[in-house]
Amino acid sequence: MKNHDSTKPNSDGGQANDRKKEFGRTEHKIVLKASDLDPKFKYKISKIPGAERIMLCFQCGTCTADCPIAKFSETYRPRKLMRMTQLGMKDRVLSSDVIWLCAACFTCIDHCPQGVEIANVLRALRNLAAKEGLMPVVFKELVSNIRNTGYAYRIPELRLKRRAEKELPPLPKANLEDISKLFNLTHLSKTLEKEERQDA
């Protein structure tokens, strides 16, 4: 998860590179082994709220065609990610940098003729990746900020002073005890400990 430059081809988390070494071929020539696939993956995904309709995707490509991110990325193709998910290419999908490029503008959800909530399928995939300790570093910062301050960004002292000068009311305080409980209850704390262990 070091390189998040999606404009480079084959930036799918390094797995393609490993395979390239293994087979001595470029990514698009790789023949997938059935034993590498997880045939139950699509069922698992379809049980996650928002991702229920994944199996209805018939690969029309409307999501990719209308996606503002895909327009400026060489690698982000929501249609392809839906197909890979249906085919059970679990490891490839979850370790891919590309799943983190959805901006959640929800255009794909509004345009899908099959009612597949593509952005929500991607969220489900990201959640599973995060559980395995795979997430871009920016999310670790957001998590730590919210856990420690209640706010997603660390608001500098200077800003708080300026608020007073501009006669804005003081910012509401966070209840850090409650927030910490919610982090523990939803097991995000565990995910993070796993992350920290991996980093160490």
Add this chain to the structure above:
Amino acid sequence: MKYLLFLGCVIPYRISSYEISARKVLEKLSIELVEMPEFNCCGLPLDPVNHELMLTLATRNLCLAEQKGLDIMTLCPGCAGTLRKVNKALREDKKLKELVNGFMQEIDLEFRGGIVKVKHLVQVLAEDVGFKRMREAIQNPLTGLKVAEHNGCHVLRPAKYVGFDDPENPVILKKLIELTGALCLDYMYETECCGAPIIGVNDKIPLHLTGEKLRNVKAVGAQALITVCPFCHMMFDLNQPRIERVLSEKFGVPVLHYTQLLGLAMGFSPDELGLEQLRVKASKILNLN
């Protein structure tokens, strides 16, 4: 009219000009704002890593609003989208409500549902204040000014959950802009996202996306771009010099919060509306009248 103001994280972090101008114009429209008793992020930034945590963070805020008995108003479409979606989902899905209330019990809260509504500023202005009262508050019409709008995805999408305006051909923000006397121009790819949410993962894509939009805004002759989202504003205004460097192209398009435009038309001075905080200075358009 009275609302619980949910300020969010981006506004106090970088975009206080939105808050300053919003408080001014809302006061003038006789809207009373009550501050949140306690605050935590709506949960949206963590939805990608843990959906359940997003649900509980959002619900905690909804519970506080229920205790106050006040509808929530947000300035940030991300917060509005998240809180609105969770408010609706928990009301409609008993199992989900049970699950989340199990978590809430641990912090001595309970989501009841059906008590409060969540609205974004644009919705409050269009639906609750109404165009008639808005028009009456205009003292200094911005006749001759030509602008364009960028809606902010979560004000409108996903349409089936939001049910406000038409995301394919949004008109409400345009109408709100035109009642200030300014003309709101159409431009190519107007409804497209600015890409801001992924800037921490990949900065090239959002910079190019926003650059394309700025180019199209300029091409139709708009003198400024009007936003209603702090995150979009950060992309279009704070990052504009960077976009210009990356694309080797000069835009110089001032980007105003809708509340700044409205405030000018209400007769507030640029300083009262925090216009000095804009990275791309709006001095050119301010000399119009």
